[in-house]
Amino acid sequence: MGKRVAIVGYGQTYQRSSRKDVNGVELINEAVVTALADAELTIRDIDAIVIGNMDHFEGINYVDMWSAEGSGAVMKPVIKVCTGGTTGTTVAMCAYYHVASGMFNKVLAIGWEKNSESDTTGAIITAFHPVWERPTLGGAVAGLAIEASKYMHNYGATERDGARVAVRERLHALNNPYAHLHQEWMKGIPPEKLVDLIVGSEQNAMLAYPLRMSDMCPRTDGAAAVIFAAEGSAEKIAPVPAWVHATANRHNFVYAGDVDMDRNTTIAEASKAVFKKAGVKEPLKEIDVCELYLPYSYAGLKWIEDIGFCAYGEGPRLLWDGVTDMDGELPINPSGGVMSSNAIGATALIRVGEAALQVMGKAGPRQVKGGNVNLALATGFGGCYWGDVMLLGKKKPA
Amino acid sequence: MTDWKDKVENMVYSGRIKVPYLWNVGKTGSRFLIAIRDNKEIWGTRCPGCGRVYVPPVKTCGECFVPTTEWVKVSDTGVLESFTVVHYSYEMQPRKAPLAYGLIKLDGADGAILHLIGDTDFAKLKTGMKVKAVFAEERVGSIADIKHFTPA
Amino acid sequence: MSKIAIVGVGQTTCTRSKIDTFEEMVFEAASKALADAGAEIGDIDNVVTVSNDFWDGRTISSMAVQEAAGSWGKDVSTVEGDGTFGALYGMMRILSGSFDTTLVVSHMKGSESIMNLITNAMFDPIYQRGMGIDATSAAALQARSYMTMSGATEEDFARVSVKNHGNAKNNPYAQLPMKITVGDVMASRKIAEPLKLLDCSPIGDGAAAVVLSNKKGLKRFRKEPVWIKGVAHCSDSFTLGYRDLAKSRALKEAAQKAYKMAGIKKPLKDLDVAELYDAYSYMELMWYEGLGFAPEGKGYELIRENATGMKGELPVNPSGGVVSSHPVFVAGMVRLIEATLQVRGEAGKRQVKGAKTALAHGINGPCGQAHCVYVVGA
Numbered sequence: 029m030g031k032r033v034a035i036v037g038y039g040q041t042y043q044r045s046s047r048k049d050v051n052g053v054e055l056i057n058e059a060v061v062t063a064l065a066d067a068e069l070t071i072r073d074i075d076a077i078v079i080g081n082m083d084h085f086e087g088i089n090y091v092d093m094w095s096a097e098g099s100g101a102v103m104k105p106v107i108k109v110c111t112g113g114t115t116g117t118t119v120a121m122c123a124y125y126h127v128a129s130g131m132f133n134k135v136l137a138i139g140w141e142k143n144s145e146s147d148t149t150g151a152i153i154t155a156f157h158p159v160w161e162r163p164t165l166g167g168a169v170a171g172l173a174i175e176a177s178k179y180m181h182n183y184g185a186t187e188r189d190g191a192r193v194a195v196r197e198r199l200h201a202l203n204n205p206y207a208h209l210h211q212e213w214m215k216g217i218p219p220e221k222l223v224d225l226i227v228g229s230e231q232n233a234m235l236a237y238p239l240r241m242s243d244m245c246p247r248t249d250g251a252a253a254v255i256f257a258a259e260g261s262a263e264k265i266a267p268v269p270a271w272v273h274a275t276a277n278r279h280n281f282v283y284a285g286d287v288d289m290d291r292n293t294t295i296a297e298a299s300k301a302v303f304k305k306a307g308v309k310e311p312l313k314e315i316d317v318c319e320l321y322l323p324y325s326y327a328g329l330k331w332i333e334d335i336g337f338c339a340y341g342e343g344p345r346l347l348w349d350g351v352t353d354m355d356g357e358l359p360i361n362p363s364g365g366v367m368s369s370n371a372i373g374a375t376a377l378i379r380v381g382e383a384a385l386q387v388m389g390k391a392g393p394r395q396v397k398g399g400n401v402n403l404a405l406a407t408g409f410g411g412c413y414w415g416d417v418m419l420l421g422k423k424k425p426a
Numbered sequence: 427m428t429d430w431k432d433k434v435e436n437m438v439y440s441g442r443i444k445v446p447y448l449w450n451v452g453k454t455g456s457r458f459l460i461a462i463r464d465n466k467e468i469w470g471t472r473c474p475g476c477g478r479v480y481v482p483p484v485k486t487c488g489e490c491f492v493p494t495t496e497w498v499k500v501s502d503t504g505v506l507e508s509f510t511v512v513h514y515s516y517e518m519q520p521r522k523a524p525l526a527y528g529l530i531k532l533d534g535a536d537g538a539i540l541h542l543i544g545d546t547d548f549a550k551l552k553t554g555m556k557v558k559a560v561f562a563e564e565r566v567g568s569i570a571d572i573k574h575f576t577p578a
Numbered sequence: 579m580s581k582i583a584i585v586g587v588g589q590t591t592c593t594r595s596k597i598d599t600f601e602e603m604v605f606e607a608a609s610k611a612l613a614d615a616g617a618e619i620g621d622i623d624n625v626v627t628v629s630n631d632f633w634d635g636r637t638i639s640s641m642a643v644q645e646a647a648g649s650w651g652k653d654v655s656t657v658e659g660d661g662t663f664g665a666l667y668g669m670m671r672i673l674s675g676s677f678d679t680t681l682v683v684s685h686m687k688g689s690e691s692i693m694n695l696i697t698n699a700m701f702d703p704i705y706q707r708g709m710g711i712d713a714t715s716a717a718a719l720q721a722r723s724y725m726t727m728s729g730a731t732e733e734d735f736a737r738v739s740v741k742n743h744g745n746a747k748n749n750p751y752a753q754l755p756m757k758i759t760v761g762d763v764m765a766s767r768k769i770a771e772p773l774k775l776l777d778c779s780p781i782g783d784g785a786a787a788v789v790l791s792n793k794k795g796l797k798r799f800r801k802e803p804v805w806i807k808g809v810a811h812c813s814d815s816f817t818l819g820y821r822d823l824a825k826s827r828a829l830k831e832a833a834q835k836a837y838k839m840a841g842i843k844k845p846l847k848d849l850d851v852a853e854l855y856d857a858y859s860y861m862e863l864m865w866y867e868g869l870g871f872a873p874e875g876k877g878y879e880l881i882r883e884n885a886t887g888m889k890g891e892l893p894v895n896p897s898g899g900v901v902s903s904h905p906v907f908v909a910g911m912v913r914l915i916e917a918t919l920q921v922r923g924e925a926g927k928r929q930v931k932g933a934k935t936a937l938a939h940g941i942n943g944p945c946g947q948a949h950c951v952y953v954v955g956a
Binding site: 080082087089102107108110111112118122125129131184403412 | 628
Binding site: 054083142 | 442443445446447448484
């Protein structure tokens with residue numbers, strides 16, 4: 029049996045549309061320094077580093093090597109892992125396994141992205157198969173639009189349901205100083221009214237039916253770093269460590285045509301594996317808060333069904349009942365989520381870091397349940413429906 | 427037994443990944459490039475921990491992991507620590523082969539800078555020799571504002 | 579340390595250009611590794627793939643090989659680095675207690691892109707890339723730094739090339755088996771001085787796979803386990819002018835850690851065979867020093883005395899090494915596979931008699947910035 033592992037430190041840069049004042053290595057350094065300060069550690073305390081991003085997004089090959097002087101990897105073990113949009117959670121899982129293996133005591137996980145420096149859609153298109161798919165498929169939006177319209181068809185969901193998710197994410201982001209999008213005008217307006225305004229707005233451009241501008245995530249510059257430590261050290265570093273209770277992932281698709289547009293089967297399978305390991309039987313009741321990688325609004329309806337928070341088609345009801353709002357039974361994305369900040373290589377790691385903050389009671393204005401969070405769920409999504417899931421908890425796992 | 431594969435023509439799909447990038451230099455690097463562009467001066471940053479002077483400058487010393495605190499003007503001449511004469515050509519190279527690269531430790535700096543070597547008979551290059559920066563006539567704020575280094 | 583065993587290995591031949599797709603190559607390597615272990619895909623608990631987006635011309639390059647790697651319905655992750663780093667992650671995942679077995683696969687089709695353009699993109703875009711520097715020209719700078727520091731000569735580099743290409747004649751998987759002389763190497767075309775054509779590895783196509791298991795998982799496999807006795811990795815700084823190119827302190831650090839785990843005190847004596855990542859001939863001499871086979875600056879003495887030849891004190895690269903076959907990212911995993919075959923006594927004509935303890939080594943980044951060192955034994 030391996031070591032039990034906890035998150036003991038978290039740092040992120042302010043997520044912004046463009047960080048012209050720093051290069052990539054300097055941006056990474058900001059997140060690392062912030063995470064170290066959070067844990068009251070120095071780089072000398074760190075035994076290994078895990079980093080990731082997508083090469084074509086910044087035009088940087090071998091990011092682990094290139095960033096060494098900023099990440100702290102000089103004369104340290106460093107590994108690069110990459111799985112697309114899930115990279116952040118993949119980095120977190122890799123850091124977890126580093127520590128759980130007993131080979132390393134304290135490990136730094138880093139995710140980052142400078143979307144402002146490239147043509148994100150141009151880069152995303154290169155994720156498709158060069159011979160069979162690239163000539164015809166068009167980046168991220170169209171694929172998600174197909175999924176959304178299929179969900180609407182299957183379960184009778186409406187554009188208003190999608191907009192309700194967007195409203196939640198943007199309202200939550202107002203509590204998060206690190207979030208990229210702060211739509212201050214929304215403050216104080218009831219969600220129903222905001223949904224009316226969004227759906228009825230002529231300025232809200234239709235990108236690919238049913239997805240409008242308001243349904244999508246932004247392009248962001250940002251970085252994040254999370255410190256994992258082994259039992260024995262973790263308790264000494266953090267007053268309330270966020271213990272990793274279970275983690276799992278699935279990726280069952282090679283060609284875009286393989287994707288099951290009816291259900292998100294990889295998130296479903298990975299969630300099932302995590303709940304089994306952690307002994308979670310009733311996710312909605314037992315989990316206190318979620319930080320989910322929801323890159324667009326309809327994912328906030330459908331994927332919460334796949335995770336197992338409600339039956340198929342019941343996602344919209346949970347949203348309209350306020351169950352997933354800050355003061356609901358299961359607050360989802362108190363940080364404002366991916367739809368409020370999306371520095372892609374960092375995004376999924378931010379989910380893990382934010383979930384850890386909730387467990388540690390350090391989430392400030394975006395803290396839910398008065399800090400009384402026992403279990404927090406984080407997910408990553410990407411790479412043609414790659415699905416990563418990590419469950420964190422206040423109690424040290426058995 | 428004949429294998430059907432022996433009779434199939436091999437199809438090749440050729441492509442090219444073209445994604446435009448705008449790499450931000452950052453404030454630290456920008457100050458370095460501006461000094462070259464405007465004044466033909468080369469500046470580095472000093473680490474308060476180990477005292478190393480880095481050229482090109484770094485915001486953080488990779489060895490000590492502390493922010494650099496001081497700007498230091500270094501000489502535009504230095505020592506050729508290593509060099510190579512390259513005999514092949516690809517489109518990413520700014521010059522046709524043969525072309526030469528050097529690692530140059532400028533007087534006053536600790537880290538060496540990678541650059542082109544030019545205006546000289548490559549056969550006469552030796553490690554340890556003195557070389558001097560040749561600045562481009564038209565300078566735009568890139569590392570190519572130093573055209574190359576040449577024996578001093 | 580004898581917690582994780584290598585129970586199956588598989589490699590494709592390395593060739594200049596294969597018609598096979600990534601999927602086909604990975605399936606071949608994975609199937610061979612499973613067959614070697616006497617196992618089926620159902621015996622595998624989780625999978626790690628190794629690939630690189632720039633080399634593959636595809637963002638999320640690992641997506642292409644998920645079916646071929648048999649990872650459907652399983653936990654899977656992807657390391658972008660040399661195969662030795664991928665295997666290390668596969669090992670950690672078992673040690674964590676979450677899995678008993680891992681399949682690790684790595685693939686490369688160097689023939690589908692241009693090495694110089696790809697490796698140019700590993701340099702800093704602001705200060706270095708515009709000059710057109712690439713893996714080979716950077717290696718040439720390192721080779722000269724090393725010559726200046728050590729007094730090694732171009733003939734010493736040539737001796738490495740002669741030894742390894744000669745060894746490759748005993749390896750059916752190698753790309754360039756050749757009987758050549760020091761004179762041939764010296765007379766070969768200048769590439770980036772002091773490196774000549776026969777000092778440089780041929781970038782090619784290939785795939786490799788290993789099956790790892792803990793003690794509990796062993797009952798699923800038929801093969802005698804080869805144990806990972808020690809393993810460690812370490813990175814130096816990135817910027818070429820900021821690190822001492824002539825000395826590999828990162829390799830030294832990794833080797834010392836791996837030796838400590840494996841109980842190796844005098845590597846030249848305690849090891850029976852070593853497989854090193856000699857992407858360019860001179861590297862092998864530098865790695866001798868980093869690995870403690872020779873004192874700093876004295877690596878050339880080993881090659882001059884033929885101490886690392888097949889009949890020497892410590893045969894290095896009986897397979898022909900990377901200078902004879904270089905599928906990037908796969909090459910380090912091939913070193914691990916070759917070390918395993920040596921310990922098993924299954925290395926055929928390249929077998930070092932009675933080999934019990936073997937070293938395998940992988941590198942990552944420009945001029946061997948990062949290293950991963952394994953000691954394996956029966």
